Amino acid sequence: MTREFNSHGFEILLNQLGEAVESGSRFDGEVLRERALERYRLLWSKIDYFLERRGCRDHEDGADETIFRVTSLLPQEREKINSIHAFCLGVARLVSYEYLRMQARIEQMPDDYITNPPPHLTTYIADEPARSEEMLEYMRDCFGKLSLEDQELIRRYVGSGRDERQKMAEELGISLKALQERRIFSIRKCLRRSLDERLGRCPETSKRPLCFSQ
Amino acid sequence: MKENPMVKNEIIKQYLLNTLSEKDRIGFEIQYFEDDDLFQRLQMMEEELITDYVNDRLTASDRRLFEEHYSVTPERRQRIETARNWKIVISDSRLEQVTDSHR
Numbered sequence: 001m002t003r004e005f006n007s008h009g010f011e012i013l014l015n016q017l018g019e020a021v022e023s024g025s026r027f028d029g030e031v032l033r034e035r036a037l038e039r040y041r042l043l044w045s046k047i048d049y050f051l052e053r054r055g056c057r058d059h060e061d062g063a064d065e066t067i068f069r070v071t072s073l074l075p076q077e078r079e080k081i082n083s084i085h086a087f088c089l090g091v092a093r094l095v096s097y098e099y100l101r102m103q104a105r106i107e108q109m110p111d112d113y114i115t116n117p118p119p120h121l122t123t124y125i126a127d128e129p130a131r132s133e134e135m136l137e138y139m140r141d142c143f144g145k146l147s148l149e150d151q152e153l154i155r156r157y158v159g160s161g162r163d164e165r166q167k168m169a170e171e172l173g174i175s176l177k178a179l180q181e182r183r184i185f186s187i188r189k190c191l192r193r194s195l196d197e198r199l200g201r202c203p204e205t206s207k208r209p210l211c212f213s214q
Numbered sequence: 215m216k217e218n219p220m221v222k223n224e225i226i227k228q229y230l231l232n233t234l235s236e237k238d239r240i241g242f243e244i245q246y247f248e249d250d251d252l253f254q255r256l257q258m259m260e261e262e263l264i265t266d267y268v269n270d271r272l273t274a275s276d277r278r279l280f281e282e283h284y285s286v287t288p289e290r291r292q293r294i295e296t297a298r299n300w301k302i303v304i305s306d307s308r309l310e311q312v313t314d315s316h317r
Contacts, residue, residue, distance in 0.1 A: 042250060042253075045253075046246065046247055046253055049253075049256075049257075050243060050247075052287075052289070053229075055287075057287070083248065085247040085248050086244060086247065086248070088247065089243060089244060089247045135299060136299060136302060136303060139299055139300060139303045140303050140306070140307075143300075143303050143304070143307060151307065154304065155304055155307060155308050155311075158265060158269065158300075158301070158304050159304075159308070161271065180258060180262070181254065181255070181258055184258075185254070185257075185258045185261070188261060191300070
C-alpha cells in the first residue's frame with residue numbers, strides 16, 4: 001500500500017519552524033519560507049543524527065519516516081504541541097524503537113537472510129577504496145584547493161595539542177572556541193564538500209532530507 | 215540563538231562515547247534538538263574526538279571507550295579511516311613545505 005505524503009502537514013511543520021525563529025522579524029514571504037526550509041533541513045539532520053546515535057543502521061530512512069509521521073500527525077495535533085522540536089524527537093524515538101526491533105529480528109533470521117538482506121533494510125556504504133593511492137590523490141587535490149592561510153591553519157591545528165591551539169587562537173585574536181567552531185569546523189566542512197564533489201557523491205555523504213514540493 | 219553554557223564539553227564527550235546514563239542521555243537529546251548551537255558543538259566535538267583518536271591524543275581510558283563504544287558501525291569506521299587519510303595528506307603537505315623551504 002502506498003502512503004501519501006501529507007503536504008498540508010508539511011506546510012504546518014514549515015510554519016511552526018519559521019515561527020520559532022522569526023517571531024517579530026519583518027521579512028517578505030519568500031525569505032521566510034527559505035529560512036523555514038533551512039530550519040527543516042537542520043531538523044532533518046538532527047533526527048538523522050539522533051537515530052544514528054541510537055544505533056539505527058538505516059538512519060536516513062528513519063529520518064524520512066519520522067518526518068512522514070510528523071507531517072501526518074500535525075494537522076490534528078498541532079494545538080497540543082508546545083515545542084515542535086520536542087514533538088519531532090518524541091516521534092523519532094518511537095521510530096528508533098521500531099527500527100531497532102526490526103534490526104534485532106533480522107539478526108535472528110537464518111544466515112542467508114543476514115548475508116543477503118532486502119535492500120531496504122541495509123545501510124549503503126559507498127564502495128570506495130579506503131586508503132588507496134587514488135583516494136589520497138583526490139584528498140591532496142582538495143587540500144590544495146584551500147587558501148594557503150587555511151592550509152597552514154589546519155596543518156598547525158591538527159599537529160598541535162591544547163596549549164599550542166590556545167596560542168594559535170591568541171595569535172589570531174580570537175578565542176579557542178571561536179577557532180574551533182568558526183575556522184576549523186568550516187575548513188573541515190569545505191574539505192568534506194570538496195571531496196564529495198571530487199568523488200561525485202551527493203554533498204555531505206548523501207544526507208538527503210525527505211523530498212518535498214516547494 | 216545563544217549557546218547553552220550549562221552543557222559542558224564533558225557531557226558532550228560522554229554522549230559521544232556512550233557513557234551517559236539513559237536519563238542524562240534523553241535530557242541531552244532534548245537539549246540539542248532545541249538548541250542549534252549545541253547541535254553544532256556536538257558535531258564539532260565528534261570531529262575533534264575522531265581527529266584526536268587518529269593522532270593518538272586521547273587518554274588511555276577515552277581511547278578504550280572510543281574503540282568499544284564509538285567505532286562500532288561500518289559508517290563510523292569509514293569516518294575514522296577518512297580522518298586517517300586526512301592525517302596522511304596533511305602530514306605529506308607539511309613535509310613538502312619543509313622540503314620547499316630548504317630549496
